[in-house]
Amino acid sequence: MSVFDNRGAGVIHVEKSADSVVDGVFTVSKQERSHSKNPEWLPSWDPKQKYSKLLPFKHVDRGLFGDVESPTIQFG
Numbered sequence: 001m002s003v004f005d006n007r008g009a010g011v012i013h014v015e016k017s018a019d020s021v022v023d024g025v026f027t028v029s030k031q032e033r034s035h036s037k038n039p040e041w042l043p044s045w046d047p048k049q050k051y052s053k054l055l056p057f058k059h060v061d062r063g064l065f066g067d068v069e070s071p072t073i074q075f076g
Contacts, residue, residue: 024048 020027027033027044036042066073 020029025044025046028036028039028042033039033042
């Protein structure tokens, strides 16, 4: 797994063998974290944390209700 650093100049590599583990939560290693401009925004993940499946829902795109003849709508 790779994460672009905040400078856009490089990539921070996340490797299982090089990750830091605190209380079972994986974070980017201290060495890789030192290269980041904003280390608080780097990913962390808890392998025990699981999410339930999303339930289907009906989506209504309100943009389709607009009046295309309105002079305030700009296309393009």
